[in-house]
Amino acid sequence: MNSNTRRVAIVGGNRIPFARSDSAYAHASNQDMLTAALDGLVDRFGLEGETLGEVAGGAVLKHSHDRDLARESVLSTRLAPETPAYDVQQACGTGLETTILVANKIALGQIDAGIACGADTTSDAPIALNEQLRATLLEANRQRSTAGKLRALSSFRPQHVIPSIPRNEEPRTGLSMGEHCAIMATEWEVGRAEQDELAVASHRNLAAAYERGFFDHLLTPYLGLERDQNLRPDSSTDKLSKLKPVFGGPDGTMTAANSTPLSDGASAVLLASEEWAKTRELPILAYLTEAQTAAVDHVHKREGLLMAPAYAMPTMLDRAGLSLQDFDYYEIHEAFAAQVLCTLAAWEDPTFCKDKLGRKKPLGSIDRDKLNVNGGSLAAAHPFAATGGRIVAGLAKQLHDAGKGRGAISICAAGGQGVVAVLEGPES
Amino acid sequence: MSTVSLASSPNIPLLYARAAAPLIPGASLLPFVPGGGGEIPELELELAGVKADAADVAAYARVCGFALRDKLPPTYPHLLAFPLQMAVMADGSFPFGAIGLIHLENRIAQLRPLGISEELILRVRPTKLLPHPKGRTFTLVTEVRTGNKLAWESVSTMLRRGGDGSGAVVPGKRGQLRPSAENFATVPTDTPASAEWRLDGGLGRRYAAVSGDRNPIHMHALAAKPLGFSAAIAHGMWTKARCLAALESRLPDAFAVDVRFRKPILLPSRVEFASAEIDDSASDGDIAFTVRDAKRGVPHLDGLIRPSETKQAKTGRKK
Incomplete structure (x- = not known):
């Protein structure tokens, strides 16, 4: 067993533009989109015929026939078919978690290079058999005699033909993620205006990043899209203030503009040891130096469903010997503007930091000008498993362009989970 | 003209x-x-x-x-x-x-x-x-x-x-005929199949719907019979496309692909797909493929993919 760890380089990333649900990618499957994202990465870094250590990928909304989504996608690309792959599913944390998994194997010397990736479609969503019909068919299959099979099938009722459609709902609370976040927004007293301002900043920053060509090396056009379809460069707080709330009742503060829309897309990130990248004359955009996953009990302890990153971050910072202010960039996934603002409020709150995190002093505030400088999920949209790859590749490029610095990533996920990581620029 | x-x-x-x-x-x-x-x-x-x-x-x-x-x-x-x-x-x-x-x-x-x-x-x-x-x-x-x-x-x-x-x-007389396409290398007959495809009776209609090619010989046995076929037959261009899809990850950007349609595939049918790299000095990177009857091995289609030289020289596959 290797006792020395190696630095993990982020060589680069590639994604397809994100599309709004039932639009440009309405007919593309997760495998199609993941293949397209991988194709672009293979082309960009000359990986044709290359056998990589592994490809870790996943999707949140997955068909039963997509059980080996990552492996099947690899076989569609020009990567060597000897490249192993596996699927990961950790809700919206999937993209960052796969990055950490691949990075850890590189750090341990188990592999030299790998790809972390993810895709999600809400357009080509799986629709399952009615649960009662499924039970009936399975029972009929278990019966040996014809009479037994017929008896089992006799429990079929016409209403059983109505299929079961996946819902954005927490299994143990019955509330949607938006409804959970609305509860958090009330608890943390996050107002409508600051949520709208965050959304507008997200659109403004993403539009500016496109304008200066930031995405030229991060994106491959797909099915007629060259930019994220959800992007509205002319978004303004004036326009956003007119929208009706969609979560939290008539007095709610969360609207369609300060919540992420349903969307389709895929992303991929190439990670490697420094040596592997250097022998192939490939760039090193940044290094992944720390990561942490945490979970909260949103069921019995009344924790906010999307508050787990607030716990993961201090654990990681302590281990790395860093403070929350030691960063040049913060990439906080904008599942909802309220989620970002609740997390920042929690880190500033002495009571939360003392009672929940067991800290004498709060983590403190961050410089908002360093937050999601190239846009976030509110503007780009959020195809669940593809978001981690978008953020990792984007932050790595930002650090590379700046020539130095350090960035923090924070991503909340369903089931009360959160994933955070630290990326360091090439000079540090 | x-x-x-x-x-x-x-x-x-x-x-x-x-x-x-x-x-x-x-x-x-x-x-x-x-x-x-x-x-x-x-x-x-x-x-x-x-x-x-x-x-x-x-x-x-x-x-x-x-x-x-x-x-x-x-x-x-x-x-x-x-x-x-x-x-x-x-x-x-x-x-x-x-x-x-x-x-x-x-x-x-x-x-x-x-x-x-x-x-x-x-x-x-x-x-x-x-x-x-x-x-x-x-x-x-x-x-x-x-x-x-x-x-x-x-x-x-x-x-x-x-x-x-x-x-x-x-x-x-054979000698008098100019072949419409030059002869090309085919998959050696003892090459094991890499896949088996079960083609159902509706395949011709499904391909007709996406291609517009609604020739009656592909639509239904009753429509194919007056035209001399005992059952509906698979579209030749579907069979070719299915083969290229099976080899999709190995296709270069620039290439030529020849196929010869042999015996029609009567639907429904179970067929085998096999491919082989043609390994001689004159055909670097060529891939031959075939679709044959799963039971008797009678070939339905023979094909050959040839990478275009310019492109091949440019990308040069890494091993």
Whole structure:
């Protein structure tokens, strides 16, 4: 067993533009989109015929026939078919978690290079058999005699033909993620205006990043899209203030503009040891130096469903010997503007930091000008498993362009989970 | 030769009516109905401003097994040009109707991958008749251009059974025939299959729906029987597309692929797919493939992929 760890380089990333649900990618499957994202990465870094250590990928909304989504996608690309792959599913944390998994194997010397990736479609969503019909068919299959099979099938009722459609709902609370976040927004007293301002900043920053060509090396056009379809460069707080709330009742503060829309897309990130990248004359955009996953009990302890990153971050910072202010960039996934603002409020709150995190002093505030400088999920949209790859590749490029610095990533996920990581620029 | 530029894509149902009209005795005497034997006219049809529809490409990709990429499947332009191919063969000056013609061979040369949103210029022209042991052959040449540059080309060799239209087969001596495509290397017969495909009875109808090729021989046994087949047969271009989809990850950007359609696949059917790299000095990177009957091994299709040299030299696969 290797006792020395190696630095993990982020060589680069590639994604397809994100599309709004039932639009440009309405007919593309997760495998199609993941293949397209991988194709672009293979082309960009000359990986044709290359056998990589592994490809870790996943999707949140997955068909039963997509059980080996990552492996099947690899076989569609020009990567060597000897490249192993596996699927990961950790809700919206999937993209960052796969990055950490691949990075850890590189750090341990188990592999030299790998790809972390993810895709999600809400357009080509799986629709399952009615649960009662499924039970009936399975029972009929278990019966040996014809009479037994017929008896089992006799429990079929016409209403059983109505299929079961996946819902954005927490299994143990019955509330949607938006409804959970609305509860958090009330608890943390996050107002409508600051949520709208965050959304507008997200659109403004993403539009500016496109304008200066930031995405030229991060994106491959797909099915007629060259930019994220959800992007509205002319978004303004004036326009956003007119929208009706969609979560939290008539007095709610969360609207369609300060919540992420349903969307389709895929992303991929190439990670490697420094040596592997250097022998192939490939760039090193940044290094992944720390990561942490945490979970909260949103069921019995009344924790906010999307508050787990607030716990993961201090654990990681302590281990790395860093403070929350030691960063040049913060990439906080904008599942909802309220989620970002609740997390920042929690880190500033002495009571939360003392009672929940067991800290004498709060983590403190961050410089908002360093937050999601190239846009976030509110503007780009959020195809669940593809978001981690978008953020990792984007932050790595930002650090590379700046020539130095350090960035923090924070991503909340369903089931009360959160994933955070630290990326360091090439000079540090 | 006169090139006729069309303003819009020809109407397929109307073309089918004209293509089938020669089956009605005496109809060929009408000026707008093909027939009367004779030579193939010098005719080229052109349609500019053609753009694939992403939803159509997605449906086609599903039926054939391709991933939906930002590039068109290499067989897809053939489908875009299908209305023009039908229009050529349904022209009043054409010596016989299209119904009943047999697709013997197809060669596709992709000079570069075509983007799914690219605007294309399609051109279709037939070539002169040649003798064949079972009748006479001609080819349909389909070109895809972008701007003024050729980007893709397909050559389909069609057989008109029974020589001059009189129904009598002209016996031909092998030596006198010019083969319509050069002979190419095939998969060694002892090559094990890499996949088995179970083709159901509805395959012809599904491919017809995505391709527009609703020739009755593909639609149903009852429609195929009067035309000499005991069951509906799989479209040759579906079989070719399915093979290329199976080899998708190994296709270079620029290549030519020849196929020879052997015995028709009667649906439903269980067939095997096999491929082999052709390993000799003259054919670096060539991949031969075959589709054969799963039980008896009778070949349905033989094919060969040849990477274009310029591209091969440029990318040079890393091992």
